[in-house]
Amino acid sequence: PASTVIAFYMGHDEGGLGGRRVDWRTVGGGSISYVRKAIAAIGPDIRTGEPVTGVRQEADGVVVTTAAGSERFDYAVIGAHADEALAMLDNPTERQRTVLGTVRYNSSDVVLHTDDSVMPATRERWEAWNYGKVSADGRSRTYVAYYMNKLHGFTAEQDYFVTLDYPREIRPETVIARFPYTHPIIDNQVRELQKDIYDVNEGTRVKLCGSYFHSRKLGWDQIGSHEAGFSSGAEAARRLLDELDGRDA
Ligand SMILES: Cc1cc2nc3c(=O)[nH]c(=O)nc-3n(C[C@H](O)[C@H](O)[C@H](O)COP(=O)(O)OP(=O)(O)OC[C@H]3O[C@@H](n4cnc5c(N)ncnc54)[C@H](O)[C@@H]3O)c2cc1C
Structure with missing residues (x-):
């Protein structure tokens, strides 16, 4: 509702x-x-x-x-x-x-990865929680991307992301783990x-x-x-x- x-x-x-x-x-x-x-x-x-x-x-x-x-x-x-x-x-x-x-x-495909193409193009706009919209399969689709370094205060130089239901492919070599979560x-x-x-x-x-x-x-x-x-x-x-x-x- x-x-x-x-x-x-x-x-x-x-x-x-x-x-x-x-x-x-x-x-x-x-x-x-x-x-x-x-x-x-x-x-x-x-x-x-x-x-x-x-x-x-x-x-x-x-x-x-x-x-x-x-x-x-x-x-x-x-x-x-x-x-x-x-x-x-x-x-x-x-x-x-x-x-x-x-x-x-409702089930979500949750992926922990290092592919920064899911994030806003301008790095200054990266927040802990980010909402994105991309076109996939001929329609506009939304998703959520967590920037883990900011969310959890990591000191690592490597950027880590968690996406929920990212509608496009995440570069396979950047995928660390995949979780099917239900809510x-x-x-x-x-x-x-x-x-x-x-x-x-x-x-x-x-x-x-x-x-x-x-x-x-x-x-x-x-x-x-x-x-x-x-x-x-x-x-x-x-x-x-x-x-x-x-x-x-
Ligand atoms: C990516 C993501 C981000 C979220 N962010 C937030 C947030 O910012 N704030 C917020 O408040 N909530 C958030 N949530 C929601 C919150 O995490 C969940 O609602 C909450 O963890 C659910 O708690 P639960 O104890 O009900 O279930 P779960 O934490 O899912 O625990 C259920 C447990 O039951 C076990 N189980 C299932 N079947 C069996 C079986 N047959 N035998 C033995 N064990 C079994 C499972 O293995 C699991 O460990 C988020 C969820 C996700 C997926």
């Missing part, structure tokens, strides 16, 4: 948090610092590269299945995209099915859903979270942001701990 687009730009201009001249505080060493801290806190129980193929909810626990077999837990939190979470659940509740089945996703489409149905989306976790052994929720602090989320993912994850953990303590049982 137009309101989503308008809200996005209002959120990123001078009046919104994104554009506000504030003294930003950043994590020293970048986000990998808190990832390392979380890994150290969780310890050897952490398992990567072992996709979950099934999650069965039972009255007194949850059975999680991967290629390595099935394991029983008291509770589970699924922090995947809505469609991925729905595919994992063997027996979703009616509410889980409605919530997870409503959110549609929730915040349409009117999702906006409607977000009014009481947190109810989905009431009394269930499987708690859901992710950027298709919204941040309670910021109100309805307009873009499927980091804040929505963080805030819903923290709330899922809080609710689970409350239920374990019997406070909310």
Whole structure:
């Protein structure tokens, strides 16, 4: 909806948090610092590269299945995209099915590369976020290019770029990595859903979270942001701990 687009730009201009001249505080060493801290806190129980193929909810626990077999837990939190979470659940509740089945996703071809032809011709105009328009396949197409050196304050002499859905070919020898990312489409149905989306976790052994929720602090989320993912994850953990303590049982 137009309101989503308008809200996005209002959120990123001078009046919104994104554009506000504030003294930003950043994590020293970048986000990998808190990832390392979380890994150290969780310890050897952490398992990567072992996709979950099934999650069965039972009255007194949850059975999680991967290629390595099935394991029983008291509770589970699924922090995947809505469609991925729905595919994992063997027996979703009616509410889980409605919530997870409503959110549609859009996929983007994301490329990390060093081809500066995606950037404005004049170097002075290079910003951290750049919007471009080129003609391809006989029509005018738009794309986004992040200038990583400016975005992340790199000191490297080499320029690095990340493009989303660049409609032309990026010189293959400049491509470092390619990622197929999907992003929730915040349409009117999702906006409607977000009014009481947190109810989905009431009394269930499987708690859901992710950027298709919204941040309670910021109100309805307009873009499927980091804040929505963080805030819903923290709330899922809080609710689970409350239920374990019997406070909310
Ligand atoms: C290029 C780009 C730029 C962005 N810029 C911004 C920005 O500036 N500001 C902002 O607020 N947001 C931004 N976003 C959006 C934001 O990054 C995402 O919305 C957010 O990271 C999504 O968080 P999530 O936890 O819901 O999902 P993800 O971070 O996608 O995490 C889901 C996880 O689930 C795992 N998973 C999936 N299936 C399974 C399975 N079967 N078993 C085990 N694990 C599984 C995946 O591997 C993944 O690690 C951007 C997104 C992109 C792609």
